[in-house]
Structure formats: C-alpha cells, structure tokens
Amino acid sequence: MHPKITTAQREIVEAFNTKPKNGIQKIKDLLVGEEEVQVEEEIAEFFIKQKQNLDLEAVGDYLSLPDAESQAVLSAFTPKLDFGGQSFITGLRTFLKAFKLPGEAQKIGRLVESFSQTFSEQNPGVFINSDAAYLLSFQAIMLHTDMHNPSIAEKNKMTFEALVKNVRGCNDGQDFDRAFLQEMYDQLKREPFELNFVKMNPGYEFHSSILGDDPTFIKLDSLLQSTANPKGVFPHVSADVKASVDKPSSWLNVFTGYEGTLTLTDDSAKASATIQVYKPGILSKWLFGEQPRIIIQPVKQDGIEHRASIDLAAKIAADFQSPVSSIKATYNNDLVDLIDAYDASKSALKTEASKAFASTWKSEIGEEREAIKQDDSQRTQMQLK
Known part of the structure; x- marks a missing residue:
C-alpha cells in the first residue's frame, strides 16, 4: 500500500x-497529486491487506457495482488473488473468502466474470475459454446454494x-469432463463455501462454573x-458513571x-x-447450560467515544475476579483494542493491590516498632525507679 494509506489505514477502515x-x-x-499512483490499484490493495478489519459485505457490494470506478477496482482486485495451480473449486473458494457475496444476480455476475477471466489467465488449459469458466462458476454457486439450503427438501436437491x-x-x-464435474459436485457437498461474514x-x-461465586457477580443484584x-460494584470506574436497567419479561427470564x-x-x-446478565434456572439450564454468563x-x-467506551468496558471486566472466557470482535482492530484495554486495567489493579499491601505492611511494621519503643520506654522508667 502507498505510505500515506498505511499511515491513515485505521482512519480509512x-x-x-x-x-x-x-x-x-x-x-x-x-x-x-500522486501522479505515478493508480488509485484503483491502491483501493484494491487496501481491500486485500485490511480484509480482517473491513466490513466484507460492504467490500462485496462496492466491487460488484456497475459504475466505472468500482469495475476498475474489481479488475485490479481479482488478479491480486493468487489462483495459480489451484483447482477450480479451490480457486473459487479463495475468491469468495475475500468478501461477502451479494444477493443480487447482476452483482454476482460481475464478480463471477472477474474471477473467471483471472482464473483462466492464471490456469491456462483448465477451461477452453473464460466464458466456460463463467458458466461453470455460476452453476457451482447455484449448486452450493441448493445443496446447503435447509429449506429445500432432500428429495428436491x-x-x-x-x-x-x-x-x-x-x-x-x-x-x-464428467470426472471433473463429479469431483466438483463431491467437493461442494463435502465442504461448503465459507460465504458468511457475521458481524x-x-x-x-x-x-464458567466459578462465576457464580465471584464477589462482583454477586453484587450485580444490587444494580x-x-x-x-x-x-x-465496580470500584475502579469513575464516580460520574450512572446505571440504568432493562429488565426482561418473566417468561424470557424463565426460559433463558x-x-x-x-x-x-x-x-x-x-x-x-x-x-x-444470565443466571441458570430450572428450565433455562436445559437449553443454555448450568453456568452463569456475563x-x-x-x-x-x-x-459516544468508542475508545472511551472500550476503556469503560475493560474496567468493568477487570473488576471481576473470574478470568474472561472470551474476547470477541468482528474486526481485528477492535479485538486488539479490547485485549490491550483489559490487560491495562488488570495490570493497574495488580499495581494498586501491591501498593495497598505495601502500605498495610509498612503500617503494621510501624505499629510493631512503636509498641517495641513503648515497651523499651516502660522498662527504662522501671529501672530508673
């Protein structure tokens, strides 16, 4: 990527x-002003390098638009994916992992056409021409949808x-070739495409089972x-923090x-x-297990400042004695921020605990020394008498 884009990549994302x-x-x-730079190449490179941080649904939608700019970026994007030496279905998998496939047939058509041209160029001899690759690519996507759609009865697949x-x-x-088609059919049935981008x-x-005994978890009832x-409940948040509660219906509480x-x-x-806050009940434990959950x-x-909200969430999480079971985020940038904020909050608590221990230790030693001094003083006075 261009150095200017690299510097500003978080802001662009x-x-x-x-x-x-x-x-x-x-x-x-x-x-x-960058005359030697092709903008469409830079946008395509950005999509590939920042895949783990981008909304892949938005990427797929942008690349499949009919305007000249989007099509120029698509033409730059697809050849940057290496299909060389890959089988047809493996190459199609690689392509479909780079974004979330749109639902409209015209948009799918533009994307599939770009893949077909690039795959044929990188793997000469697999297809007679790119049109054949296009037709089979579209058929493979339709076959995959038919195979793995639970609403279609098995007898109708x-x-x-x-x-x-x-x-x-x-x-x-x-x-x-019949054997070629059989291999494609078997692969798709055995291993579905990774089409879903879930936010x-x-x-x-x-x-966890120990969460129920966590002092902070127990105190949540008061809130x-x-x-x-x-x-x-959370002594390390600001005194300015206010709380509000959204309570569920009684039936939702019973079942979940x-x-x-x-x-x-x-x-x-x-x-x-x-x-x-989730606490297992007589009915809910059969569906969601016996462990409480936060x-x-x-x-x-x-x-709302997102970074400030992450810091607040981290301080809340750090106040639980139980370890975090998982930290989740759609994008890598958010995941890194969550991990760093939690680690910083936990580290601050350890430092605070160490200082408190040292202060208590000094206080106790001081009291012992004072008691010794008083004993020595009393002995001295008795000796003088």
Missing part, C-alpha cells in the same frame, strides 16, 4: 465500515445427473434491582435465564457500556 463511500473518498484525497444436464454443451459447445458486537464474555451507585441488561454511562467521558460490551453510537 473506520470511515469505510461506517459509510463505504467516505472510506473510498479518503483514499482518493490522500493520493491527490440437485443430483449429479441434473448438474451434468444443466451444463451440457457449456464448454464452448462441448461437454465438461458481532465486540466485548468480553464470562462463562439489577435498583439504580444503586455503580462504584459500589436472562436477568437483564445494565447500561453504565459516563457522560463526562462520553463513554457507555452494557452488561448482560457479556460486557462497549456501546458504539453517535455521541
């Missing part, structure tokens, strides 16, 4: 994930013979039942063990975090 058009515009603005019939004469007027709210999860001072969601807000820091998530919305 956040802009793109919020509104793709704004992220693309930031790249263009950075490259103004496409058979191998139906596949052979569907692509008859599609290899530039000839038939595809998840970033945060910390506690889920769930009233708007008590959060600092009484969901006790409610606490929202802690610090208006002065423009930070907010939520705490979902999910702590930073709030991300207008008027």
Whole structure:
C-alpha cells in the first residue's frame, strides 16, 4: 500500500465500515497529486491487506457495482488473488473468502466474470475459454446454494445427473469432463463455501462454573434491582458513571435465564457500556447450560467515544475476579483494542493491590516498632525507679 494509506489505514477502515463511500473518498484525497499512483490499484490493495478489519459485505457490494470506478477496482482486485495451480473449486473458494457475496444476480455476475477471466489467465488449459469458466462458476454457486439450503427438501436437491444436464454443451459447445464435474459436485457437498461474514458486537464474555461465586457477580443484584451507585460494584470506574436497567419479561427470564441488561454511562467521558446478565434456572439450564454468563460490551453510537467506551468496558471486566472466557470482535482492530484495554486495567489493579499491601505492611511494621519503643520506654522508667 502507498505510505500515506498505511499511515491513515485505521482512519480509512473506520470511515469505510461506517459509510463505504467516505472510506473510498479518503483514499482518493490522500493520493491527490500522486501522479505515478493508480488509485484503483491502491483501493484494491487496501481491500486485500485490511480484509480482517473491513466490513466484507460492504467490500462485496462496492466491487460488484456497475459504475466505472468500482469495475476498475474489481479488475485490479481479482488478479491480486493468487489462483495459480489451484483447482477450480479451490480457486473459487479463495475468491469468495475475500468478501461477502451479494444477493443480487447482476452483482454476482460481475464478480463471477472477474474471477473467471483471472482464473483462466492464471490456469491456462483448465477451461477452453473464460466464458466456460463463467458458466461453470455460476452453476457451482447455484449448486452450493441448493445443496446447503435447509429449506429445500432432500428429495428436491440437485443430483449429479441434473448438474451434468444443466451444463451440457457449456464448454464452448462441448461437454465438461464428467470426472471433473463429479469431483466438483463431491467437493461442494463435502465442504461448503465459507460465504458468511457475521458481524458481532465486540466485548468480553464470562462463562464458567466459578462465576457464580465471584464477589462482583454477586453484587450485580444490587444494580439489577435498583439504580444503586455503580462504584459500589465496580470500584475502579469513575464516580460520574450512572446505571440504568432493562429488565426482561418473566417468561424470557424463565426460559433463558436472562436477568437483564445494565447500561453504565459516563457522560463526562462520553463513554457507555452494557452488561448482560444470565443466571441458570430450572428450565433455562436445559437449553443454555448450568453456568452463569456475563457479556460486557462497549456501546458504539453517535455521541459516544468508542475508545472511551472500550476503556469503560475493560474496567468493568477487570473488576471481576473470574478470568474472561472470551474476547470477541468482528474486526481485528477492535479485538486488539479490547485485549490491550483489559490487560491495562488488570495490570493497574495488580499495581494498586501491591501498593495497598505495601502500605498495610509498612503500617503494621510501624505499629510493631512503636509498641517495641513503648515497651523499651516502660522498662527504662522501671529501672530508673
């Protein structure tokens, strides 16, 4: 990537994930005056290098748009993926992992056409021409959807013979090799494409048998039942933090063990975090297990500083004696921020505990020394008498 893009990559990622058009515009603005640079190449490189941090649904949508800019980026993007020496289905898997496939047929068509041209160029001899690769790629995606769609009855799913019939004469007027099609059919049935890009709210999860005995977990009841001072439960958050409670219906509580969601807000820091509380009940334990669960998530919305919210969530999580079971985020940048904030909060607590121990130790030693001095003084006075 261009050095200017590398320097501003975090800012560009956040802009793109919020509104793709704004992220693309930031790249263009950075490259103004760079005469030797091809903007579409830089955007394509950015999509590939920052895959773990980008909204892949937005990437797929942008690359499949019909405008000249998007198509130029797609033409630069696909050849950067190495399909050389890969089988047809392996190459298609590689391509489909780079973004989330849109649902519209026209958009899928543009993406598949780009893959077909590039795969044929990188693997000459596999197909007679790119048109044959295009037709079989589209058929493979349709076959995959048919195979792994639970709403389609098994008796109605496409058979191998139906596949052979569907692509008859599609290899530039000839038939595809039957063994080649059989291998494709078997691979898709055995191993589905990784098509899903699932967004998840970033945060910390506690889920263990020892959580029920955690002093902080036990104290949560005081917040769930009233708007008590959060600092009484989480001593390391700001005194400005206020709490609100969202309680579930009684039936939801019975069936899921969901006790409610606490929202802690610090208006002065423009930070907010939520705490979902689950306690196993007679019915809920059969569905969700017997272990209590806590999910702590930073709030991300207008008027709230995301980094400040991560720090608040980390301080809340650090106040539990139980270890975090998992830290989750859609994007790598958020995951790193969550881990760093939690580690920093835990480290601060250890330092504070060490200082408190040292202070107590000094106080106790001082008292012992004072007692010894008093004993010595009393002995001296008795000797003088």
